[in-house]
Amino acid sequence: QVQLQESGPGLVKPSQTLSLTCTVSGGSLSSGNYFCGWVRQPAGKGLEWIGRIHTGGGATYNPSLITRVTISVDTSKNQFSLKLSSVTAADTAVYYCATWPPGYWGQGTLVTVSS
Amino acid sequence: QAVVTQEPSLTVSPGGTVTLTCGSSTGTVTSGHYPYWFQQKPGQVPKTLIFDTSNKLSWTPARFSGSLLGGKAALTLSGAQPDDEADYYCFLSYSGVMIFGGGTKLTVL
Numbered sequence: 561q562v563q564l565q566e567s568g569p570g571l572v573k574p575s576q577t578l579s580l581t582c583t584v585s586g587g588s589l590s591s592g593n594y595f596c597g598w599v600r601q602p603a604g605k606g607l608e609w610i611g612r613i614h615t616g617g618g619a620t621y622n623p624s625l626i627t628r629v630t631i632s633v634d635t636s637k638n639q640f641s642l643k644l645s646s647v648t649a650a651d652t653a654v655y656y657c658a659t660w661p662p663g664y665w666g667q668g669t670l671v672t673v674s675s
Numbered sequence: 676q677a678v679v680t681q682e683p684s685l686t687v688s689p690g691g692t693v694t695l696t697c698g699s700s701t702g703t704v705t706s707g708h709y710p711y712w713f714q715q716k717p718g719q720v721p722k723t724l725i726f727d728t729s730n731k732l733s734w735t736p737a738r739f740s741g742s743l744l745g746g747k748a749a750l751t752l753s754g755a756q757p758d759d760e761a762d763y764y765c766f767l768s769y770s771g772v773m774i775f776g777g778g779t780k781l782t783v784l
Contacts, residue, residue: 597773599721607713607721607764609773620771623676656720662732663711663723 562587564657564666572651572673578644582657582666583637589615590635595660598631598642600653601668608653612660613640647673677701679767681776686784687755695779697748697765708767710748712741715778716761724763725750755783 568580582596589596597612611621613631621629625644633640644651652673657666678700687693697710704710712725723732725741728748738754748765760783766775 599775606778607715607766607775609766609775612771612773620773623772660711660726662726662730663713665720665723668720 562659562664564659564664566655566657566666566669568669568671570670570672572647572671573675574648574673575646578642578647578651578655578671578673580642580655580657580669580671581639582641583639584659585638588635589633589638589640589659596631596633596640597658597660599656599658600651601656602650602653610642610644610655649673677767677769677774679765679774679776681763681765681779683777684780684782686782687752687759689755689757689783691755692751692753693755693781694744695750695752695763695765695781696744697750697767697776698746699767701769703746704743704748704767706743708748708769710741710743711766712739712748712750713764713766714759714761715764721764752781757783759783 563585565583572578594615595612598610611631613619628645630643654668656668680698713721715721724735729741740751742749762778764778
């Protein structure tokens with residue numbers, strides 16, 4: 561069974577860069593044809609797609625975040641990462657990592673942007 | 676940027692059938708949009724129910740099915756159970772850019 565686990569700081573100061581890593585177990589990113597991506601959910605609101613990267617390289621991003629976001633993958637470590645720069649309070653949310661297809665999700669991690 | 680539309684809320688009786696839809700502001704939803712459906716209960720992680728229009732995961736109950744219907748992606752629940760009360764989200768791919776719908780709050784009552 562594939563499992564994903566997010567890790568990273570739960571508190572980030574405004575204007576700084578949010579950095580999260582997703583570690584995959586129970587499956588190898590180097591042996592499949594997957595998209596690895598990130599989704600976030602502000603408290604009480606819906607899901608927002610942040611972006612994704614193919615295990616073979618090549619990323620696409622939410623147009624509203626494209627100037628601030630970078631997603632990378634390290635198949636040797638079975639990990640992929642999210643960097644979101646110049647954060648504001650509006651970036652406070654639960655951040656989920658996921659792989660598609662077929663759609664495995666991490667447990668989510670709350671990131672709060674506050675000084 | 677395209678907008679993905681879902682019914683804000685629906686109600687179904689226990690044992691009843693309901694269809695949730697996922698439409699696109701750009702026109703007809705096709706298999707090329709690779710529709711996904713997710714279920715999220717309060718305080719829980721979203722769970723993928725359907726990928727690529729109609730494919731189920733090992734944990735997807737048989738009472739859920741995905742299809743294309745009337746120019747939209749559709750999630751049909753046949754034989755609703757109280758445990759199916761949740762928020763349901765779809766997402767569509769637009770040349771690799773994924774967009775979520777606003778979600779449907781399904782009440783089983």
